Amino acid sequence: MNNLEVDFVCTKGNEKIYIQVVYLLASPETIEIEFSLLEKINDNYPKYVISMDEFDMSRNGIRHINIIDFLMR
Secondary structure, eight states: OTTOOOSEEEEETTEEEEEEEOSOOOSHHHHHHHHHHHHTOOSOSOEEEEESOOSOOOBTTBEEEEHHHHHTO
């Protein structure tokens, strides 16, 4: 998408999820980069940003999840 890419697109049957992975959301610029691409995708499938951060930074319907919590699911 305009020279940007989603890290993972997972599909199972008719279901799909989008996942961006980043070590830490340590700066406003990093947060903007990781979330803005997913915000540009105009469908209603779930979108996630996964990082080592312990604080929930979810925004605009995009869920932010700690990597350990994600792997424990």
